[in-house]
Amino acid sequence: MTFLIMREAYLIGAGQSEFGAFPDESYRSLFRAAFEESLDSVPEGIEKTAIDEAYIGMVGIGGRQIGLPGPAVTEHVGLNGIPSVRLENACAASGYGVRQAVQAVRSGMADVALAGGTEVMNDLGRDRARYWLGVSGEMEWERMAGTTFAGVFAQMASVHMVEYGTTSEQLSRVAVKSHANGAKNPHAHLDHECTLDDAESAPTIASPLGLYHCCPMSDGAASVLVAAGDVVEEFTDDPIRIAGAGASSGGLGLFEREQYTSVPATKKAAQRAYDEAGITPADLDFAEVHDCFSIAEIIAYEDLGFCAPGEGGAFVERGATELDGQLPVNTSGGLKSKGHPIGATGASQVVEVFEQLTGQAGGRQVDDASVGLAHNIGGSGGAATVHVFEREGAS
């Protein structure tokens, strides 16, 4: 299969706010922090007037600004007047934002597009937050069976365990690995290490998932700048090409799928991204994958082709995805440790990709990183994006 790409899209800058619980911040002020960091990250500098268009991911947890949050944040950072839209695809909102930015640039409608996201989740009461957490689940049946998102992923884990012998300890190893990375990330929400025993002895949330198998609710924002091949030299002399952009959708409810141990949308999105980039998983130097729950990371290994179906548990257990392993995964700490401000998550994965590919990842830097992947899903797999990034100078 060949793809007609009108012109190439490049990642020229990316930044994020700190992730955490910030009662003093708003969805606007967090976005400003991310936006300013993304401008500062552009190697040769950028004027914000160069930005032609913006795509803003936000679910609007708490109902703060369900309508028009895109224009609200772009106006707040002085981008008033440009086309600006909020994208909603649950946890994949800003992964889709990145896709939209790539589409705008590749099509020629924009030279520079911004993809970002922002979310505030910690300024509302526990029950209200729990209500909002479930709004992207399959509402009429799955939720009406008393299921939470943790419950849906827990069900996937229950089947993975029966079919493949995946163990609780393997789930916990995902958490241990992610926290080890997150402890080295100054932006991370839960920036502490955890031991296997911490993870294994934590209270159960939705069996077989314990507290350490679940990501936190975070406040935060991220901003990514995408530029066209025609203009990329104005911004950097070491360009990072968005070599593959795949996306897919799937059934909202687990019960409507053929298989409970796989996310079909991830597989389809990955296939497209690999084909466009002309690579295989073996060519990747690192990956940021969607690990809202530990089982999601194990299933992502399999769906993204890092290992065979059913072998995700063993893959993490033998250290393959650790920072110095065969394929480091979630060097940022992932959703688990870095945090998961829903609308900002997909863009923030690209922030880590940018830092790795520009050699700015500090204590979590992967040696000679030149090809990276970002994988973002919404709900339990109703939407997915996969992007492949290549440092052109390295190839």
Place this chain on the structure above:
Amino acid sequence: MSGPGIASVGAYAPSSRLSGEVIAETWGRFKAGGIESTAVPEPDEDVLTMGYEAARRALDAAPVSGADIGHVLFGTTNPPVEEEAVLPRFGAMLGVPETAEGDMFTGALTAGVRAFRAGYRTVEGSGPVIVVASDAPRGEPQQALEQGAGAGAAAFVVTADAPVTVDGFASFSEPAAGSRFRERGNERTEGLGISSFDRQVFTTTVTNAIEALETPLDSVDAAAVQATDGRKPYRVTGALPVSSEQLKEHATVHTLGDTGAASVPLSLAVALDDGAGRVLGIAAGSGATALTVVIDATESVPATLALDGKEDVEYASYLRQRGEITGGAPEGGGGYVSLPAWYRSVAQRYRLVAGRCPACDRLNMPPRGACSSCNELVEYDPLELSRTGEVEAVSVISQGGAPPEFAELQERTGPYATGTVAFEGPDGDSASLPSMFVEVEPDAVAVGDEVETTIRRIYTQEGVTRYGIKVQPIR
């Protein structure tokens, strides 16, 4: 001999039991004399769901099906709402045609037997009838009424040509009041406790209603007498054609407690299941009124009773289960499924009506939108899935982890299991639905387990309770 009467019997009681000893230990005294234990309904049970369990069993045992029913009659002192027709929903749960008549009987302990009497009287005109008596009285925890309050339901399929026939009804009433009543807007029944007066009114009405029967009672070999506690029925044995021992043989009050308007129907069901030949039923109370019936079972009648207790609850668990010490629904709203949306899906939620794709034969559940397999936009061919299924995936939601609309239920039940269950279609293929598990230790549910459906309250929003299927181990 056959004629209008009972063609099949079903009965159900919640499996949790609270023993009188536990109440005695807690309060220093147990006020509901003669009761060993009471049946405690689960928080998601009410008279409709218990009635469904009983009616389902009666219909499964009957020579007719839900689609043959022409009249639904329901007796209870605790309908789930004070105003609104709930029988259309109840009928839909059983697959009763929309043209069937429905009559709710309430207001007094005689409601169950009054429903039966009305069904018997109309069966020849309406076609097969389902009569359900279901009740779950409540009182204040320190009162005898709550200490003895049980729960249960009995159901009878009544046909024009049945093996069990009726040999007469009679009633007797006096204009007395105050022994048992429930004020408007109150969930709890009370009584003024004027013991000698209450006893006298009960004895007088029961005795006179027996005497008013125009049929000989000498061959009666079983009796079902209204039992608001375990002693009261025995106070009238002098007027009965059976001994105290015979009365006790089919009594349900000792193990289920005061089952209100279902008390006499439940004992009738037990007597018929035990093979009694001629049974005297006496319903009485909530006002000075008594209603008697004589039933002849010259042939045995198919009966399926599920009245066994499974689990003894501690007093604190009982208070939690009853909602005495738990909070209400939390602030912040719950998952919203509008009432029109719920209404459109009741065939799925009550009877597992799936759709077969005419293009590729795939079963779709719920049958909506494009086929999940071939993506064609089709008109599905409706069909009912089996009421038994296999667990495909499961998780136990820990205390505090439920979505807010289930938070109160979880406070009352504790951690619960939820999962995905595959239900077989008529051709051996299956479709899956998310399902909440009941009647099981949550951690005991495993992938591969066999389960069957029941109907429970799913949640209440905007004052309206939504009912739908849940699953349980095969009983």
